[in-house]
Amino acid sequence: MRRLRILLLAMALGAAMPVLPALAHHGWAWTEEELFELTGTVKSVFVGNPHATLDLEVEGVVWRVELAPPGPTVASGFTEETVKPGDEVVALGNRSLDPNEKRMKAVRVTVGGKAYDIYPTRVPAN
Amino acid sequence: METLLGSIEQLALIKALKTSFFAYPVVNALHILAVGGLVTSVILMDLRVIGVIRSIDEQSLMRLLRRVALGGFGLAVLTGALMFAVRATDYAGMPLFWIKLGLIGVAGLNFLAFSLLRAEGMRRILAGVSIVLWPTVLLVGRFLGFVL
Numbered sequence: 001m002r003r004l005r006i007l008l009l010a011m012a013l014g015a016a017m018p019v020l021p022a023l024a025h026h027g028w029a030w031t032e033e034e035l036f037e038l039t040g041t042v043k044s045v046f047v048g049n050p051h052a053t054l055d056l057e058v059e060g061v062v063w064r065v066e067l068a069p070p071g072p073t074v075a076s077g078f079t080e081e082t083v084k085p086g087d088e089v090v091a092l093g094n095r096s097l098d099p100n101e102k103r104m105k106a107v108r109v110t111v112g113g114k115a116y117d118i119y120p121t122r123v124p125a126n
Numbered sequence: 127m128e129t130l131l132g133s134i135e136q137l138a139l140i141k142a143l144k145t146s147f148f149a150y151p152v153v154n155a156l157h158i159l160a161v162g163g164l165v166t167s168v169i170l171m172d173l174r175v176i177g178v179i180r181s182i183d184e185q186s187l188m189r190l191l192r193r194v195a196l197g198g199f200g201l202a203v204l205t206g207a208l209m210f211a212v213r214a215t216d217y218a219g220m221p222l223f224w225i226k227l228g229l230i231g232v233a234g235l236n237f238l239a240f241s242l243l244r245a246e247g248m249r250r251i252l253a254g255v256s257i258v259l260w261p262t263v264l265l266v267g268r269f270l271g272f273v274l
């Protein structure tokens with residue numbers, strides 16, 4: 001009887017877990033292996049905790065470009081003052097495995113010919 | 127609303143937290159500590175009410191754990207609000223954030239009902255609801271960081 005109760009409780013807990021899509025944006029497990037380049041104009045920029053992000057507009061579609069936490073992002077030279085809305089930016093990195101998701105994680109961001117290596121060890125030829 | 131959220135983000139304390147190397151992870155860790163204490167004590171109290179735990183008398187267990195749970199909840203709200211403030215506009219635009227707050231609200235009402243009702247059968251049912259709701263809030267909270 002007691003075991004049964006515990007079992008029922010465990011089952012209730014399992015059933016309560018909402019079936020959420022696998023949206024794992026920490027690390028690189030959610031991205032494609034190969035590098036991907038995206039050119040767009042800045043919609044908004046956030047350099048802060050828990051991680052920095054850049055929203056780029058590409059042919060009318062807004063992409064979310066993830067950078068690193070603020071420490072490494074600022075260490076690369078990239079700050080919130082580096083870009084302003086309307087600037088053209090080239091983001092090199094890995095895009096989401098889900099082709100419908102307009103999201104990538106950048107290893108390098110290039111603004112007006114200047115490159116910011118957000119994840120230096122992941123930039124080829126570095 | 128937009129301007130209110132925007133001005134929260136501009137507060138000196140929040141701007142410092144935004145780019146801090148130490149403070150933000152500490153606030154984040156305190157949120158996790160608070161949530162851990164809250165959810166653990168809630169589960170233990172619920173199991174006692176349901177009757178799975180019998181080795182401790184209900185009164186002593188409840189007296190101790192209710193304090194831990196309330197303290198944990200208070201700290202979770204405080205630290206959660208600080209993290210929210212760093213990116214207020216973005217969190218406010220996320221349905222998942224409102225789902226989390228909504229679930230906290232439902233769990234709070236459930237607690238209120240539990241405190242008011244005396245019938246044993248009813249108390250057990252509400253404890254059963256609680257033991258499902260709080261861990262669900264935890265799960266949704268963890269997912270927030272992956273969707274932002």
Ligand code: HEM
Pocket residue numbers: 050154157158161164165199202203205206207209210217230260261263264265267268269270271272274
């Ligand atoms: C008013 C109350 C609360 C607010 C405003 C709040 C807000 C937040 C925010 C803004 C985050 C950061 C998300 C991110 O990483 O981007 C967070 C994380 C989290 N919250 Fe809350 N929260 C509250 C209460 C709670 C409660 C009661 C629970 C659990 C029962 C909870 C569980 C979590 C968890 C597990 C995380 C993930 C922590 C991590 O993995 O770093 N939160 N919360």
